[in-house]
Amino acid sequence: MLLFKFKACVQHSHLSRLLLLQLQLFLFTVALFLPVSSGCTETVKFTNDQYLESDAGYVLLNWNNQKRIPVELQQGSKHTFEQATTLYRGSNSSLMLSGLPNGTYYYRIRSQTGTWSDKITLNVTHHSLIKAWLLFVIGAFVFFSIVWVIIRGAADES
Amino acid sequence: MNHDAVFLSPALAWSLLAALSLIWIALGTYWGLKNKGFEHHALAGRNVGLALASATAVATWITSNTTMLAPQFALQMGIWGMLAYSTAAFGLFLFAPMAKRIRALMPHGYTSGDFIRLRYGKKAWGIFLLFTLFYSLTWLVSMAMAGGIMLNALSGIPYVYGMSVLLLVCVIYTMRGGLYAVIGTDFIQSLIILIGIVVVGFAVLNHVSIEAIHASLSAHKPALLDVMFPAAVMVVFNNLLFGLGEVFHNNVWWSRAFAFREGVGQKAFIIAGFIWLPIPVAAGFIALASGALDIAIPSADMVGPLVIADVLGMTGAIAIFIVVFCSLASSIDSLLAATSDLITEDIYRKSYRPQANAEQLKKAAQVITLALGLGAWLICLPRIGTLATVLFFAGPLVGSMIWPIVTGLYWKRATSAGAISGMLLGGTLGLFAYFQIGWYVASLVGATVSMLCVLFFAYRYPGNYDWNRLQEKQT
Numbered sequence: 001m002l003l004f005k006f007k008a009c010v011q012h013s014h015l016s017r018l019l020l021l022q023l024q025l026f027l028f029t030v031a032l033f034l035p036v037s038s039g040c041t042e043t044v045k046f047t048n049d050q051y052l053e054s055d056a057g058y059v060l061l062n063w064n065n066q067k068r069i070p071v072e073l074q075q076g077s078k079h080t081f082e083q084a085t086t087l088y089r090g091s092n093s094s095l096m097l098s099g100l101p102n103g104t105y106y107y108r109i110r111s112q113t114g115t116w117s118d119k120i121t122l123n124v125t126h127h128s129l130i131k132a133w134l135l136f137v138i139g140a141f142v143f144f145s146i147v148w149v150i151i152r153g154a155a156d157e158s
Numbered sequence: 159m160n161h162d163a164v165f166l167s168p169a170l171a172w173s174l175l176a177a178l179s180l181i182w183i184a185l186g187t188y189w190g191l192k193n194k195g196f197e198h199h200a201l202a203g204r205n206v207g208l209a210l211a212s213a214t215a216v217a218t219w220i221t222s223n224t225t226m227l228a229p230q231f232a233l234q235m236g237i238w239g240m241l242a243y244s245t246a247a248f249g250l251f252l253f254a255p256m257a258k259r260i261r262a263l264m265p266h267g268y269t270s271g272d273f274i275r276l277r278y279g280k281k282a283w284g285i286f287l288l289f290t291l292f293y294s295l296t297w298l299v300s301m302a303m304a305g306g307i308m309l310n311a312l313s314g315i316p317y318v319y320g321m322s323v324l325l326l327v328c329v330i331y332t333m334r335g336g337l338y339a340v341i342g343t344d345f346i347q348s349l350i351i352l353i354g355i356v357v358v359g360f361a362v363l364n365h366v367s368i369e370a371i372h373a374s375l376s377a378h379k380p381a382l383l384d385v386m387f388p389a390a391v392m393v394v395f396n397n398l399l400f401g402l403g404e405v406f407h408n409n410v411w412w413s414r415a416f417a418f419r420e421g422v423g424q425k426a427f428i429i430a431g432f433i434w435l436p437i438p439v440a441a442g443f444i445a446l447a448s449g450a451l452d453i454a455i456p457s458a459d460m461v462g463p464l465v466i467a468d469v470l471g472m473t474g475a476i477a478i479f480i481v482v483f484c485s486l487a488s489s490i491d492s493l494l495a496a497t498s499d500l501i502t503e504d505i506y507r508k509s510y511r512p513q514a515n516a517e518q519l520k521k522a523a524q525v526i527t528l529a530l531g532l533g534a535w536l537i538c539l540p541r542i543g544t545l546a547t548v549l550f551f552a553g554p555l556v557g558s559m560i561w562p563i564v565t566g567l568y569w570k571r572a573t574s575a576g577a578i579s580g581m582l583l584g585g586t587l588g589l590f591a592y593f594q595i596g597w598y599v600a601s602l603v604g605a606t607v608s609m610l611c612v613l614f615f616a617y618r619y620p621g622n623y624d625w626n627r628l629q630e631k632q633t
Contacts, residue, residue: 055596056389057381058234060457088454096455098234099379126381127595132388139395139602142609146402146564147252153568154255157262 044071044109045117052122058098059122061107065093069111076106079119084108100124165467165475171313174476175320178483179327185346186331186339195516199336199523200268200499201417206341208426211418214341215250215430217348217488218410224437225351225485226304229462231393232442233455236375236382238390240442245394246401250431253405257415257423259567263628270412270563271504276628277566278574285581287504289559290407293552294497298490298530300549303538304459305486312463312479321538324483328490329531332498333524337417340491347484352433354481359440361469366450374450382446393598396553400601403556406563410496498526550597554588554604555581561605561612569616570623576615584608 047062065071068091076084088095089112105122166174193199206214224243231239264273270290275283306321313320331339372383381387405411415423445461453468455461463482466474502523507514514522561584562577588604 056234056598057387058458090454092454092456094456096233096458096461098458099236099375099382101381101384127388127392129386129388129391132391135392135599135602136395138606139399142602142606143248143395143398143402145609146560149564149568150252150255153564154259156568157259 043114043117044069044111046107046109046120048120050118050120052120054100054122054124055127057100057124057126058096059100060094060096061120062094063109063117065091068093071109071111073107073109074116076108077103079106079121081106081108081119102126165463166313166472166479168314170476171309171315171479174479175309175315175323175483178480178487179323182327182331182343182487183334185343186335188335189338189342190331190335192338193336193520196502196519196523197516198338199520200495200502201413202337202341204417204419206414206418206422208422208429210341210345211414211422211426212429212433213348214344214414214492215427216433217344217351217484218414218492219246219250219405219430219434220348220351220437220485220488224434225355225441225481226308226459226462228438228441229445229465230458231397231438232382232445233448233458233461235390235393236379236384236387236446238385238387238394240439240446242390242394242397243438243442244435245398246404246438247431247435248398249401249405250427250434252402253411253415254424254427254431256406256564256567257411257418257427260412260415261418261420261423263567263625264416264630266630267416267628268413268503269500270407270409271500272630273412273566273628274562274577275504275508276630277623278562278577282562282574282577282581283504285578286407286559287500289552289555289581289585290409290500291497293404293549293556294408294410294493294500295530295534296549296552298493298497299534299537301486301490301493302534303541305482305490306538306541308463308482308486309479311460312475312482317541318539322535324486324490325531325535325538328487328494329528332491332494333527336520336523337413337495337499340495341417343491344488347488348433350484351481351488352437354477355437355440358444358466358470358474358477361474362444362447362465365469366447370450371447375446378449389596389598392596392602396598396600396602399557399560399605400553403553403558403560403601403605407556407559408496409500410492413496413499494527494530498523498530501526501530550600551589551592553597553601554592555585557588557601557604558582558584558608561609565612565616570625571616571620572612572623573615573619573621575619576612579615580608580611583611 044063044065047064052059063071070089070091072086073088073095074081074084075087076082102124105124107120107122108116110116197203228243231243235242267273271283271287274286302321302325305324306317309315309320310317331343375383418426441462444465448455448461448465451465451468453464455464463478466478470477502519506522507519558581562580565572566577584604584607587607588600591603592600
């Protein structure tokens with residue numbers, strides 16, 4: 001609208017026409033670059049290693065997001081992200097995941113209007129149950145031995 | 159720690175911080191008027207009654223770890239993790255009869271270092287001092303650092319300012335009031351913490367049902383409900399033994415055993431255990447509700463504050479700020495007091511100034527408290543975020559001290575060789591397990607190896623200790 005008013009004011013002179021052309025070109029160029037400078041195509045990347053391992057089913061995913069722009073984080077069970085689920089939408093820069101069963105998980109992230117980042121692969125392989133219960137039994141034995149020493153000692157004392 | 163979460167305006171947070179600081183310093187100064195010498199400063203005149211005794215035991219054991227790490231345990235290790243954290247209450251239950259025994263065997267004792275020196279000799283004492291000072295200092299530094307980070311995350315107060323104010327306040331009132339101030343402030347702090355956690359627990363229950371929490375966990379975090387979750391199965395007795403090691407060896411607890419009036423210690427620690435037991439369960443429950451409340455957790459140690467702020471809004475944010483400050487202060491003051499007493503008694507008096515009088519010892523304890531605070535402040539300044547993990551290194555060290563302490567108190571046959579080999583081998587192999595398997599087995603391995611060493615020497619080369627040697631009178 002402003003541009004048309006300006007046109008009306010200066011259309012009488014040749015010089016003015018040249019100026020008008022230059023101004024139109026300038027405004028067109030500025031308009032072309034406006035979306036880029038407003039941050040719409042901001043790229044977001046993970047700061048974790050590309051391949052992660054977990055033997056306890058939890059992991060902390062981190063990404064660069066100092067400008068706190070809205071992001072979307074997806075998890076997939078296939079590297080192609082077919083039937084992927086969105087785990088997080090918001091402007092944080094990390095997400096704690098826990099309670100994951102054995103398996104391979106893939107993650108990718110993007111700003112809400114940007115392109116997807118490179119994927120991260122997480123392999124969850126829990127400790128063996130034999131090792132876990134063996135340590136449980138040893139722990140129980142050590143603990144009840146301590147209790148026995150204290151209770152027996154306190155009884156002797158009294 | 160993630161810094162996305164800010165719940166309070168810095169202006170409101172500064173006002174709360176200033177009010178709490180002034181209250182603690184004023185009370186510490188007031189209680190400090192009773193201090194007439196080292197015995198009053200370090201052990202509150204050995205005359206603390208049941209109510210104050212129970213409250214100080216509860217408040218000291220509710221550290222920033224209880225309010226922040228218990229939810230983290232639940233979030234990472236599920237139901238098992240929540241229960242595993244609450245087993246730390248057994249440290250208080252089992253220390254109850256030990257406190258009675260300690261008081262009876264050492265009516266004139268000052269520190270846990272006194273016991274090790276008199277029971278096992280100077281070599282064992284040296285190793286013990288090394289282990290316990292490492293543990294105490296890393297605990298102190300990690301809490302001051304956690305305080306700065308947590309106050310920053312909750313309110314945007316710059317890390318250095320928050321950490322400095324927290325340390326400064328604790329140093330001032332501990333220097334002025336000694337154990338009187340520590341126990342008195344602990345009483346008020348424990349009441350604030352308990353009320354805060356009960357209110358938060360009921361508020362969360364009003365917002366989301368148990369069925370909804372269960373459904374959310376089953377769908378998105380199934381391992382947290384799995385009774386066969388291997389890492390969580392391992393963590394149960396590891397955490398239990400870590401807790402026992404912390405309580406059994408550390409002068410924070412021994413100084414209380416000496417300070418409580420005769421006949422009070424046993425009851426006080428049992429009552430404290432029962433009060434403390436449900437707190438990690440309540441804190442863990444809050445974490446498990448995060449999925450059902452649809453709260454994204456940017457880092458494990460922020461789960462508690464995030465859920466509370468979501469459920470209770472501004473009131474919750476103020477409550478969590480006060481609870482965090484109180485839980486940090488109640489542990490930092492105890493550590494400052496107990497560690498400065500340990501250094502004053504075991505190093506300053508025993509090694510440099512055996513003839514120092516009560517007033518000189520009190521002054522020395524105050525200077526050492528200041529030096530500890532300054533040292534912790536300097537270490538905390540660069541904000542090494544990973545230092546909290548150093549505290550876990552102490553797991554095998556404290557685990558390896560359980561058997562030397564327990565058998566040293568009850569068995570005449572326990573020997574120095576058993577105690578020394580137990581601490582050294584247990585600590586070393588526990589650290590090895592820490593790196594080879596994970597932090598969740600380190601204390602267990604340390605305690606097991608130490609037990610084998612102590613039992614081997616006690617039965618193969620039994621001693622015959624004379625208990626009267628523990629009744630050392632100070633000059």
